[in-house]
Amino acid sequence: MATISDQTVVCSRHFKYTDFKWTPAVRKTLKSDSVPFVFDWSNLITPRRELFKHPVPQKRPRPESDTEIEADDDISLGCEPYPEFQETNLIVCSPQKDKIQELEALVKSRDQEIQRLQKKIEIERFGINRFSTDNTMILFYTGFVSMSMFSAFFNFIKPVANSMTSYYYKSNDNAKQNILAGRQRNMLLIDELFMFLCRLKCGLMEQDLAVRFNCHVSTVSRKMITWANFLYFVLGSFNIWPSKQHIDDKMPASFKLLYPSTRVVIDCTEIKTERPSSLALGSKCYSNYKSSHTWKGLVGIAPHGAVTFISSLYTGCMSDVEITKLCGLVDLLEMGDSIMADKGFVLNKVLEGTGITVNTPPFLMSHGQFTKQEVEETQTIAKLRIHIERHIRRVKEYHLFDKIIPLSMVGTINQLWTVANMLTLFRGPLVKEWH
Structure with missing residues (x-):
């Protein structure tokens, strides 16, 4: 048998949890009256925890629709009825269904309103559709x-x-x-x-x-x-210069009677531009006729009014004769053709030897006044030349040319000038009788 002394140590597992006391330093010590309860001769068996079976509540089958609820009320399902549950379910579901229908109707009306507003915005938006x-x-x-x-x-x-x-x-x-x-x-x-x-x-x-x-x-x-x-x-890319046969076929009676050889009626017009900072370019762009800086272009129409020739733009200082010489119009004309133009187109030297003539109003010579024949000729040519003025007026109805063209548009002004002239072809004839 072992000798017990102050230094004898006993395993803590031989004591119950309640036999210990705890110090502030969280150190456990035995109580003075504690005795061990685990010995070699003791055969302690920890009892097994008893299991309890919880009853599972029986579930009632869920109806698929409100119609089935009404139809199956009298059918016994083999379990205790739940009148409180059934009554509560009916009271809660009915308002929810009404609320859902109300919300669906609200969403539908909002969608219709959105579509209406989108259509209104599309119509009011600045564009071709408006x-x-x-x-x-x-x-x-x-x-x-x-x-x-x-x-x-x-x-x-x-x-x-x-x-x-x-x-x-x-x-x-x-x-x-x-x-x-x-x-x-x-x-x-x-x-x-x-x-x-x-x-x-x-x-x-x-x-x-x-x-x-x-x-x-x-x-x-x-x-x-x-x-x-x-x-x-x-x-x-369109070839707007018609054949001589086409000109003859479309020629109005007023031209055919007095000037049947007329192939084209020409005139020059000017578009104002900003004053260039360069003195050399400024002097070239200055027009004495307009007393401002301009770009100058030549246009020609057939006797029946359709535009048939559009020149590039030149500086405002150039004369009508110089532009006619440079623009390439003479190269398109054939022997026997005639040009109708204003007094400024003195083309005798330019057309010399080509077989092409020019019809212009007579000049006032040294005798001081026109003869009766010259007055009648002036009036006749003016009456026929009015159609080129009408064409130029159509071009000037593109009001971009009303303003002083900034120098920043120099790269596109020639294109804009040509496009404006070409678009007049979609306006119909200059004279309704020619339609």
Whole structure:
């Protein structure tokens, strides 16, 4: 038997938990009356925890619809009825169904309102769709006499316009101009054309167009350059110079009676521009006739009124004779043709040896007054020449040319001038009787 002393140690597992006491330092010590309860002869078995089976409540089958609830009320399901549950379910579900139907109706009405407002916004948005039913406004903004004429023109150029190369200006060290094809468009193609025509026909400023079409002013500027060049090449590819036989077939009786050999009626017109900073260029652009700096171009129409010749723009200091010599008109004429023009076109030397004549009003010679025959000739030519003035007036109805053209538009002014002249072909005849 072991000797017990102060140093004897007993395993703590021989004592119960309640036999210990705890010090503030969290150190456990035995109580003075504690005795061990685990010995070799003790055969203690920890009793197994008794398991309790919880009753599972029986579930009632869930009905698929309200109709089934009413139909199955009298059917016994083999369990205790729940009248309180059934009554509560009916009271709660009915208001929920009504609420859902009310919300669905509200959502439907809101969707209809949204569609109505979207349609209203689309109609009120500044674009071709807004004015598609008003031919007066179509003529005002585009120069086309009707929406059907505008649509026909757009459908004609649309296949090529879809692959149109867009212009943009990239600022870099070399300040080079660049073009970019296939850029994603943020505006309908037909609205781009409409915006270009608003600029050309009404003379609207680019900042104004940016506000109207809800885009940046630089976007407007790029689109103006793009469409000016595009229409210049598309419309400029048309051969508007008719054959002599065609001229004879379409010639009005007034020309056929007095001047049957007339092939073209010509005149020059001028467009004001800003004063260049260069003195040399400024002197070349200065027009004594307009007393301002201008660009000058020559146009020609057939006797029946259709435009048949459009020259490039030249500096305002050049005379009518110089422009006629340089523009290439004489090369298109044939022997026996005649030109009808104003007094400023003294083309005798230019046409010498070509077999081409020019019909101009007679000059007042040294005798001081016109003879009766000269007066009648002057009146006759003036009456026939009035049609070229009407054509020029149609071109000037594109009010972009009313303003002083800034020098920043020098790169596109020639294209705009040509396009404006070509678009007059879609306005119909100058004289209704010629239709």
